[in-house]
Amino acid sequence: MSATFEPNIVAFLCNWCSYAGADLAGTSRERYPANLQIIRVMCSGRVNPLYVMNALQQGADGVLVSGCHPGDCHYMEGNYYARRRLGMLKDLMEFIGVDPRRFHMSWVSASEGHKWKEVVEKTVEDAREAGPFEGFRRRQIDW
Amino acid sequence: MTEKPKVGVYVCHCGINISSTVDVDAVSEYAQKLPNVEVARTYSYMCSDPGQVLIKNDIRELGLNRVVVASCSPRMHEPTFRKAIKEAGVNPFFLEMANIREQCSWVHEEIEEGTAKAKKLVGAAVAKARLLEALESKEVDAEPAALVIGAGIAGIQASLDIADAGFKVYLVEKTPSVGGRMAQLDKTFPTLDCSACILTPKMVDCASHPNIELLSYSEVEEITGFIGNFDVKVRKKARYVDFDKCTGCGDCAAACRVKDRFPSEFDQGMGKRSAIYLPFPQAVPAKYTIDAENCLFLSKGKCGKNPKCQEVCGAEAINFEQQDEMVEFKVGAVIVATGFDTFDASRKPEYGYADYPNVITGMEMERLVSASGPTGGKVKIFNGKEEIEPKEIAFIKCVGSRDKSVGNEYCSRVCCMYVAKQAHLLRDKMPDANIRVYYMDVRAFGKGFEEFYDRVRRENVRYIRGNPSEIFKRGDKLVVKVEDTLTATPLEDEVDLVVLGVGLEPRADMREVMDLLRLSQSPDRFFLEAHPKLRPVDTATEGVFLAGCCQGPKDIPDTVAQAKGAASSAMIPLARGKVTIGAQVASVNEATCRGCSFCVSICPYTAIEMVTVNRFGHEVEVARVNEALCKGCGSCSAACLSDSIQPKSFRDRQILPQIAALGVLK
Numbered sequence: 141m142s143a144t145f146e147p148n149i150v151a152f153l154c155n156w157c158s159y160a161g162a163d164l165a166g167t168s169r170e171r172y173p174a175n176l177q178i179i180r181v182m183c184s185g186r187v188n189p190l191y192v193m194n195a196l197q198q199g200a201d202g203v204l205v206s207g208c209h210p211g212d213c214h215y216m217e218g219n220y221y222a223r224r225r226l227g228m229l230k231d232l233m234e235f236i237g238v239d240p241r242r243f244h245m246s247w248v249s250a251s252e253g254h255k256w257k258e259v260v261e262k263t264v265e266d267a268r269e270a271g272p273f274e275g276f277r278r279r280q281i282d283w
Numbered sequence: 284m285t286e287k288p289k290v291g292v293y294v295c296h297c298g299i300n301i302s303s304t305v306d307v308d309a310v311s312e313y314a315q316k317l318p319n320v321e322v323a324r325t326y327s328y329m330c331s332d333p334g335q336v337l338i339k340n341d342i343r344e345l346g347l348n349r350v351v352v353a354s355c356s357p358r359m360h361e362p363t364f365r366k367a368i369k370e371a372g373v374n375p376f377f378l379e380m381a382n383i384r385e386q387c388s389w390v391h392e393e394i395e396e397g398t399a400k401a402k403k404l405v406g407a408a409v410a411k412a413r414l415l416e417a418l419e420s421k422e423v424d425a426e427p428a429a430l431v432i433g434a435g436i437a438g439i440q441a442s443l444d445i446a447d448a449g450f451k452v453y454l455v456e457k458t459p460s461v462g463g464r465m466a467q468l469d470k471t472f473p474t475l476d477c478s479a480c481i482l483t484p485k486m487v488d489c490a491s492h493p494n495i496e497l498l499s500y501s502e503v504e505e506i507t508g509f510i511g512n513f514d515v516k517v518r519k520k521a522r523y524v525d526f527d528k529c530t531g532c533g534d535c536a537a538a539c540r541v542k543d544r545f546p547s548e549f550d551q552g553m554g555k556r557s558a559i560y561l562p563f564p565q566a567v568p569a570k571y572t573i574d575a576e577n578c579l580f581l582s583k584g585k586c587g588k589n590p591k592c593q594e595v596c597g598a599e600a601i602n603f604e605q606q607d608e609m610v611e612f613k614v615g616a617v618i619v620a621t622g623f624d625t626f627d628a629s630r631k632p633e634y635g636y637a638d639y640p641n642v643i644t645g646m647e648m649e650r651l652v653s654a655s656g657p658t659g660g661k662v663k664i665f666n667g668k669e670e671i672e673p674k675e676i677a678f679i680k681c682v683g684s685r686d687k688s689v690g691n692e693y694c695s696r697v698c699c700m701y702v703a704k705q706a707h708l709l710r711d712k713m714p715d716a717n718i719r720v721y722y723m724d725v726r727a728f729g730k731g732f733e734e735f736y737d738r739v740r741r742e743n744v745r746y747i748r749g750n751p752s753e754i755f756k757r758g759d760k761l762v763v764k765v766e767d768t769l770t771a772t773p774l775e776d777e778v779d780l781v782v783l784g785v786g787l788e789p790r791a792d793m794r795e796v797m798d799l800l801r802l803s804q805s806p807d808r809f810f811l812e813a814h815p816k817l818r819p820v821d822t823a824t825e826g827v828f829l830a831g832c833c834q835g836p837k838d839i840p841d842t843v844a845q846a847k848g849a850a851s852s853a854m855i856p857l858a859r860g861k862v863t864i865g866a867q868v869a870s871v872n873e874a875t876c877r878g879c880s881f882c883v884s885i886c887p888y889t890a891i892e893m894v895t896v897n898r899f900g901h902e903v904e905v906a907r908v909n910e911a912l913c914k915g916c917g918s919c920s921a922a923c924l925s926d927s928i929q930p931k932s933f934r935d936r937q938i939l940p941q942i943a944a945l946g947v948l949k
Binding site for chain 1: 798
């Protein structure tokens with residue numbers, strides 16, 4: 141692993157809190173690393189755990205899922221489902237030998253632009269430490 | 284999907300907002316080479332009229348059937364571009380946006396990294412756009428009625444406007460009377476209108492308006508449904524007084540065995556009330572309420588031989604058997620006008636509010652100077668030995684505002700002016716008193732504010748710049764320890780009375796309302812509006828609007844203006860009689876659904892039911908989505924064992940290509 145390794149990170153953000161928080165980070169001109177790309181979903185509860193595995197398989201070195209704070213879900217309880225499912229997934233990933241630093245969950249509200257910046261920095265830093273992900277056999281899927 | 288996707292990609296410069304950190308031409312050239320992309324262009328402002336015309340012309344001339352706009356956040360301009368492509372004959376849901384401004388150019392500095400990331404984001408958007416589906420928005424009827432929560436001046440004004448327009452309003456107030464904080468105020472700055480004189484007519488109006496159903500001493504327990512069709516459950520708390528029989532004569536309160544024993548909420552605890560009470564003389568409705576916690580009969584089961592109130596009530600209105608009552612109704616829109624709490628001054632222990640009776644808050648001063656207050660408007664204090672009229676009076680501003688140590692970074696916007704007003708009222712009553720105001724800054728920003736502040740200064744009220752560090756007792760005086768920061772002079776100022784200009788805080792019970800309506804908080808903890816500038820009365824929950832101080836501190840004119848704004852926004856669905864419901868709902872592939880009903884148990888909106896269908900000659904159970912109830916969150920989909928239930932526009936087959944595009948295999 142070289143000192144300048146730049147990890148590639150895919151992030152799933154809920155439309156109502158974290159995606160809006162990431163927008164606010166932009167409006168507030170926060171600065172954070174460009175290693176992370178966002179996919180918008182309506183709710184963190186929509187994030188099928190397979191998406192996380194799929195992202196790693198498709199060439200991501202790290203994955204982040206971010207939603208509303210527990211109790212604040214726009215859809216009442218979607219983030220509770222996310223927390224359960226993805227918590228289990230994290231355990232499973234560790235079990236099969238994927239560095240837990242590659243997968244993060246966070247709760248960022250629509251007003252937490254600065255927190256979003258910190259979450260990105262932490263996610264990127266952890267994935268950088270974990271190094272390039274070579275754990276899964278790559279599979280090119282032509283959609 | 285029959286037709287081959289033909290994608291147009293439009294990369295916006297946004298002036299230099301995007302183009303300074305993203306090489307838009309390079310992004311466009313990159314996009315041009317992506318599969319199914321017919322054309323890729325850049326333009327200075329895609330959202331402008333010429334920008335939209337550019338897209339529409341391409342649709343017509345090149346036969347595009349998918350459009351990708353790489354610009355700002357879809358939360359900003361998605362509706363704009365959906366409308367534009369619809370006008371050119373393309374289904375509005377064949378649009379995908381790449382957020383290369385808020386989530387790219389504005390957060391990165393180097394043009395290389397900005398450009399590389401923008402290419403990826405555009406690639407992902409194209410990958411998704413190719414697999415989008417046409418959707419139709421549906422319209423459903425909207426209930427021509429509104430719910431207003433909170434009957435302070437904001438709630439009252441919003442209710443009156445909506446009711447005057449001819450719609451039914453349910454106005455729910457937690458306390459026994461409408462009026463809120465404004466009813467407690469003496470005069471209002473800067474015009475010195477008597478608060479009660481301008482408020483009480485509105486209070487009476489909202490109680491007597493044929494279109495307003497006032498539910499006082501009631502709390503909203505549950506709100507379900509969506510814009511146009513909210514189902515509301517309200518608990519009418521037992522007053523133990525028959526609402527229809529009570530004449531408001533007050534004989535009961537005068538006869539109460541625990542007469543004038545409990546601190547009056549309305550008088551900020553400075554006056555006393557009985558266990559059966561009217562909060563204040565002008566209360567609306569003028570109906571008495573028994574405070575069950577303090578009533579001897581209700582708390583101890585015994586009040587002499589017979590409860591006195593029952594004995595004296597000529598109308599036979601006292602009813603100890605009364606129970607809470609649940610009321611249910613349907614509304615099309617909701618206005619939240621739940622107001623604020625004043626800052627609890629004991630959280631600044633250095634000011635001794637909890638220790639010294641002659642350190643009072645601004646709200647207490649309001650009651651003290653009010654003719655309807657506990658002293659009848661006479662400013663008298665007890666200095667430990669005798670009752671005196673205070674001669675030396677100090678105001679301290681910004682108590683609990685602009686103060687990170689108590690977690691309130693914001694300015695409360697009203698304290699500068701209410702302190703000036705109270706200084707003026709005291710000067711009026713006591714021409715010889717020495718009045719000074721300790722301040723950090725004077726913010727006299729509103730209409731007539733600066734003129735009023737100037738007038739108060741000319742009335743010999745001294746403004747001293749300094750933030751007091753401590754208040755302590757010396758003999759029968761209070762000492763304000765402070766540095767005059769304009770002359771760099773430390774002072775120990777001996778005074779009789781200190782008035783703390785306490786700020787405004789979000790209500791301690793706001794969580795209940797947040798949970799009812801899925802509202803969010805801004806960093807100052809007040810309710811978050813949908814957009815700070817362009818949607819200041821809307822919330823992220825469609826059909827729910829904010830009015831007054833629950834959204835942030837404001838004075839009465841601003842509160843009234845916002846209430847009128849919220850009322851007019853709330854009336855849009857009511858007047859139209861119809862609302863458009865989201866097209867991006869879940870749908871079930873009945874051919875593969877295995878009928879496990881996991882989705883049914885997960886759906887927070889009970890939008891999924893099991894139905895029996897005939898599949899290849901067999902009767903099988905499958906899930907079916909009620910599109911009017913589904914909000915498209917997709918939680919069901921992540922749990923589906925056979926990937927059969929999928930939210931439209933966020934299907935697996937639409938998200939997985941995005942992942943593949945972003946992963947970019949090495």
